[in-house]
Amino acid sequence: xLKNNFMQEKEKKKKNFSKKLKNKYRLIVAxxxxxxxxxxxxxxxxxxxxxxxxxxxxxxxxxTLLIALTPLKEYIPGYSNLKQKDxxxxxxxxxxxxxxxxxxxxxxxxxxxxxxxxxxxxxxxTPTQQRETKKDIDWIHSAEDSMLRYEVEGIDKYSLQGxxxxxxxDLVFISPINGIITNKFNPIKKHFGVDVVAKENTAIKSIMSxxxxxxxWTAKTGYTIIVQHKSNILSIYKHNTKIxxxxxxxxxxxxxxxxxxxxxxxxxxxxxxxxxxxxxxxVNPETYIKF
Numbered sequence: 001x002l003k004n005n006f007m008q009e010k011e012k013k014k015k016n017f018s019k020k021l022k023n024k025y026r027l028i029v030a031x032x033x034x035x036x037x038x039x040x041x042x043x044x045x046x047x048x049x050x051x052x053x054x055x056x057x058x059x060x061x062x063x064t065l066l067i068a069l070t071p072l073k074e075y076i077p078g079y080s081n082l083k084q085k086d087x088x089x090x091x092x093x094x095x096x097x098x099x100x101x102x103x104x105x106x107x108x109x110x111x112x113x114x115x116x117x118x119x120x121x122x123x124x125x126t127p128t129q130q131r132e133t134k135k136d137i138d139w140i141h142s143a144e145d146s147m148l149r150y151e152v153e154g155i156d157k158y159s160l161q162g163x164x165x166x167x168x169x170d171l172v173f174i175s176p177i178n179g180i181i182t183n184k185f186n187p188i189k190k191h192f193g194v195d196v197v198a199k200e201n202t203a204i205k206s207i208m209s210x211x212x213x214x215x216x217w218t219a220k221t222g223y224t225i226i227v228q229h230k231s232n233i234l235s236i237y238k239h240n241t242k243i244x245x246x247x248x249x250x251x252x253x254x255x256x257x258x259x260x261x262x263x264x265x266x267x268x269x270x271x272x273x274x275x276x277x278x279x280x281x282x283v284n285p286e287t288y289i290k291f
Contacts, residue, residue, distance in 0.1 A: 020045060020270055021044065021045045021046040021049075021171050022044055022045075022046060023044060023045070024042060024043070024044050025042070025043055025044065025045075026040055026041070026042050026043075026157020027040065027041040027042075027043065028040045028041075028110060028197065038184045040124065040229075049094040054132050055178075059207055068195070075132055079194075088232050093279070105172065110280065111214060111226065113227070114192075114234070114236060114275070114277065114282075117120075124286075127262065130252055131257075132257075159291050171208070171231060171233070172206055172208065172228075173207045173276075173288050173289045174207055174208070174253060174254055174289070175205075175207070175289050175290060175291050176196075176200065176204050176205050176207050176235070176237060176272065176274055176289075177196055177198050177203075177204050177205070177260065177272050177274075177291070178248065178291065179196040179197050179198030179199075179202070179271075179272070179285070179291060180196065180197050180198075181194050181195065181197075181291055182195050182196070182197050183195035183290070184272065184284075184286070185283075185284040185285065185286065187282060192224055192275050192277075192282035193236065193238075193274050193275030193276070193282070193285060194271050194273075194284075194286060194291070195271045195272070195273050195274075196271060196272045196274060196291055197269070197270065197271045198260055198270075198271075198272065199260075200260070200270060201259055201260070202259070203258075203259060203260075204240065204256065204257060204258040204259065204260060204272055205255060205256055205257065206227055206235070206251040206252070206254065206257050207227075207229075207235050207251065207253075207256050207276075207289065208229050208233075208235075208253050209229065209230075209231070209250070209252050209253050210227040210228050210229035210233075210235070210250075210251060211228050211247060211248070211249070211250055211251075212225060212226070212227055212245050212246065212247055212249045212250075212251060212257070213226050213228045213247060213257065214226035214244050214247060215246050215247045215249075216247070217243055217263075219264065220265050220266045220267055220269060221238040221239060221263075221264040221266060221267075221273070222238065222239045222240065222241075222261065222262075222263025222264030223239070223240040223241065223242065223243045223258065223261065223263050223264075224236070224237065224238045224239075224240070224264075225237045225240065225243055225245065225258055227251060227257070231278075232278065232279050232280070233276070233278050234276070234277040234278075235274070235275070236274065236275040236276075236277070237252055237257065237258055237272060237273075237274060238272070238273040238274075238275075239261055239262060239264050239266075239267040239271060239272065240258035240260065240261045240263065240272070240275050241258075241259050241260065241262065241263060242258060242259040242261065243258045244256055244257050244258055244259070245257045245258070260272050276288060276289070
């Protein structure tokens with residue numbers, strides 16, 4: 001009997017709850033003074049639950065789409081839209097840029113070394129380390145090596161190739177100035193070029209086309225010009241009385257770039273100190289150019 005009463009009460013409560021959900025209510029908006037009805041809305045609790053649930057579901061869907069289809073997803077902690085391949089490519093580019101920056105810094109440092117008349121720095125050693133390494137090298141040649149060097153020098157001695165051209169047929173140099181060489185190339189004494197004496201106000205020409213990378217005054221070498229050519233070739237013109245181009249200018253083969261002079265603390269009279277560098281090494285200009 002008690003069980004039946006309990007079941008009946010339970011069913012009655014369910015019916016009451018269901019009835020309450022379906023009970024209709026009216027929301028009326030009226031004028032406070034005249035009680036004139038302005039707006040009314042009829043609803044039930046069930047309608048409110050359905051409407052609220054639908055609104056919440058739509059809001060969740062819209063928020064998900066907004067985050068998934070816009071850059072806002074990048075601000076979610078732990079989320080990344082970069083794939084493994086993209087990360088690898090970025091790492092490769094970063095390494096390449098870092099290496100290029102190191103090479104540029106080394107290049108600029110070597111330009112300064114050349115202007116000051118010092119030995120350029122390599123990628124892994126300093127000038128001091130280079131000199132110490134050279135002292136430790138055993139320069140004694142074997143008999144076979146000496147014979148080979150003698151034969152090669154003999155072949156070069158009687159070569160029919162003119163000395164005003166580079167060994168590469170596509171690289172042709174002209175003389176920067178016609179004059180008399182008073183001091184020859186002597187790297188042992190750190191004289192990495194030749195001194196050429198010519199008449200006053202003689203124009204100095206670019207030995208080949210290239211880009212001016214330095215055009216300024218230094219205390220030791222006076223007005224100095226450095227031109228970067230193709231095939232990693234540098235030509236340097238020191239002790240000028242006047243420069244006719246500025247850094248960044250492109251100069252053509254035979255174009256006048258300066259006037260001979262006697263400027264700088266290392267100058268002993270009116271002349272041109274000319275240097276030729278190939279692949280970072282100073283070479284004897286007389287091997288390639290006829291003055």
